Amino acid sequence: MNQIRVSELTKNYQTGKVIYEVLKGIDFSIADGEFVSICGPSGSGKTTLLYVLGGLEPYTSGSVSIFEKELNTYTDSEKAKMRSQDIGYVFQFYNLIPNLTVYENILLSSVLGGNKSKDEILEVLDSVGMKDFYGYYPSQLSGGMQQRVAIARCLINDPKIIFADEPIGNLDYKNGIAIMELFKKLNQDFHKTILMVTHNEDTTVFGTRTLHMLDGKVIKDEKNNQ
Template identity: 55%
Template sequence: MIIIKGSNIIKEYGSKMSKTQVIKGINLTIESGEFVSVVGPSGSGKTTLLYLLSGLEPYTDGSIELFGKELNTYADSDTANLRQTKIGFVSQSYNLIENLNVYENVLISFIIAGKKDKSKVDKALEMVGMLDYKDLYPNQISGGMQQRVSIARALVNDPEIIFADEPTGNLDHNNGLQIMEILKQLNRNYHKTIILVTHNEDLLFYGTRTIRLNDGLIIQDVETLK
């Protein structure tokens, strides 16, 4: 099933007087269950593309259908709902709230989405191996553990797609691999569609497909060789 369909996506930044096109006409289709790695040099538009596809940032021209509906026709309330329940976002910085413990950091995104069954919070923490640490605060755990909590937070509302922008960017090799293993398990065992941005070519084999960007355009879009 197609969950993202982008046609001639264009994104410009700047004012009328000086515009810069950072995404220059991208076409892509992503099916449910794919694990897509997006790579490319710094400034090639990877983060921008992720923001456009997830509805965090409006596009200038072209079209993006997310779950079968053109993104720019979503009402504000729909986009809020989309962000809370149908997509999860993980970034390079973990953005945990320092004065909330591990459990509460995940609970908060659950409460904002209006959900009730708190056993889901434990389940999300268990999926990332952080249930035993639920009473600790962010400054009491390692960066890798904080990133696992931020994945639990992205997961707790059972999203269909997880967008991850360089989730291993601040981690050492081993912690990075643990995060990649978790994403792989989420893809394989829980059928989450994963769209990952990475700088690290060694991590591509975790995914099923590699999209290479250069200067706002896709220059390669291939099944990942195992």
């Protein structure tokens, strides 16, 4: 099944009378279980593409279907359900709530997806190697640890697709590689479809496929040798 299908997608931003064409006609499909890296220079439209696919930004023309349904035809409540339960997000700067513990950060997200038990929250923390830190506050953790918690937060509602925008952009090499290994495990062992933006071509080897973007277009779409 194609979980994501994009056809002739364009996206403009307008500031006053000036129109910026940011996505300029994009076509691709992503099947269940793929791990796709999106790379390209700054300003090529990578984040905008993720926002559009996640229903966070409207698109200008063309078609985007998620789970075989055109995004434009989702009602607000269907979109909210999709964003809270079917899709997970991981960002460069973790976006954890500083005055909540690790456990409470995950509990808060689980409320959106229909509440989870303490055991389920500890289990998801265990899957990212952070169970022992459930009572810590984000400021007491390293960047790599905070990103693990952010990944656990995205996993708690068992999403089918994970969107990640430069998830290791703020980490040193060693922590970055460990997080990439974790994403690979989520793809291979937990069958998550992953769409990950990265600046660094070296990290595309963890995925199954790479889309190269330049100036609002996909200029190369290649399968990776595993």
